[in-house]
Amino acid sequence: QLQLVESGGGLVQPGGSLRLSCAASGFSLANYAIGWFRQAPGKEREGISCMSSSGGNTNYADSVKGRFTISRDNAKNTVYLQMNSLKPEDTAVYYCAAGSLCGIATLAGNGMDFWGEGTLVTVSS
Numbered sequence: 001q002l003q004l005v006e007s008g009g010g011l012v013q014p015g016g017s018l019r020l021s022c023a024a025s026g027f028s029l030a031n032y033a034i035g036w037f038r039q040a041p042g043k044e045r046e047g048i049s050c051m052s053s054s055g056g057n058t059n060y061a062d063s064v065k066g067r068f069t070i071s072r073d074n075a076k077n078t079v080y081l082q083m084n085s086l087k088p089e090d091t092a093v094y095y096c097a098a099g100s101l102c103g104i105a106t107l108a109g110n111g112m113d114f115w116g117e118g119t120l121v122t123v124s125s
Contacts, residue, residue, distance in 0.1 A: 001025070001026045002025075002026040002027050002114055003024070003025045003026055003116075004022055004023070004024055004096050004097070004098065004114055004115065004116035005022065005023050005025070005116055005117070006020060006021070006022050006094060006095065006096050006116045006117070006118055006119035007020070007021050007022075007023070007119060008020040008021050008119060009094060009119030009120045009121045009122075010120075010121070010122070011122045011124065012086055012121070012122070012123055013086075013123070013124070013125050014086060014087055014088055014123055014124075014125055015085060015086065016086050016123075017082070017083060017084045017085075017086065018083045018086065018121060019080055019081065019082050019083065020036070020080065020081040020083065020094055020096075020119060020121070021078055021079070021080055022034075022036075022078060022079045022080070022081075022096030022116055023076075023077065023078050024077045024078070024079075024098065025077070027098075027114075028074070028077060029072060029074060029077050029078070029079060029098060030053065030074040030077075031053060032053055032098040032099060032100070032114075033050060033051065033052050033053050033098065033099050033100060033101050033102040033106065033111070033112075034050060034051050034053075034070070034072055034079045034096065034097070034098050034102075035047065035048075035049060035050035035051070035070075035096070035097045035098075035099070035102065035106055035107070035112055036048040036049050036050070036068075036070060036079075036081045036094060036095070036096055036097075037094070037095045037096075037097060037109070037112075038090075038092035038093065038094045038095065038121075039092055039093050039095070039118075040089075040091060040092040040093075043092075045095075045109060046061065046063070046092075047061055047106065047107025047108060047109060048060070048061050048063075048064050048068060048070075048081070048094075048107070049061065049064065049068060049069075049070040049081065049107075050070065050102035050103075050106045050107060051070050051071075051072060051079075051102055052101070052102040055072065057102050057103075058070060058102065059102055059103060059104060059106065059107055061107055063089075064083075064090075067083065067084050067085045067086075068081060068082065068083050068084070069081070069082040069084075070082075079096055081094070081096075083121070086121075086123045087123060088123050088124060089123075090121065090123045091121060091122050091123050091124070092120075092121060093118040093119065093120050093121075094118060094119055094120075094121055095115055095116050095117075095118045096115075096116045097112035097113075097114060097115045097116070098112065098113065098114045099111045099112035099113045099114070100113070
C-alpha cells in the first residue's frame with residue numbers, strides 16, 4: 001500500500017526549532033518529487049517547500065525561505081523538513097506529499113499525487 005506518515009510535530013516556543021519526518025512505504029521516494037504543505041485552522045492549504053526527485057531543484061515559499069530546509073534520504077525512504085526560527089504563524093498541520101514535479105506550481109498544490117495524514121506543529125509561548 002502506498003503510504004506517507006509524518007512525525008515529529010509537537011509544541012515548540014517561538015524562535016525554536018523542530019524537524020519533521022515523513023516515511024514512505026509501498027513505493028520509493030527516489031522516483032518522486034517531494035513536498036511539504038501546511039494548513040492552519042480556518043485557512044487554506046499552503047505549499048511550504050518541494051524538492052525534485054533528483055534533488056537538483058528546490059523551491060520554498062517566501063514565508064519560510066531562510067528558516068526551513070527540505071531534505072531527503074533515499075536510503076531511508078524518508079523526507080525531512082528542518083524548521084528553525086519558528087513563529088506563532090507557523091502553527092499548522094503539516095503534510096508531506098509525493099508527485100511528479102517540483103516547481104512554483106507545485107507549491108500551489110499542483111502535481112502531488114500522494115499525501116500523508118499530517119502532523120500538528122504548535123508554536124506558542
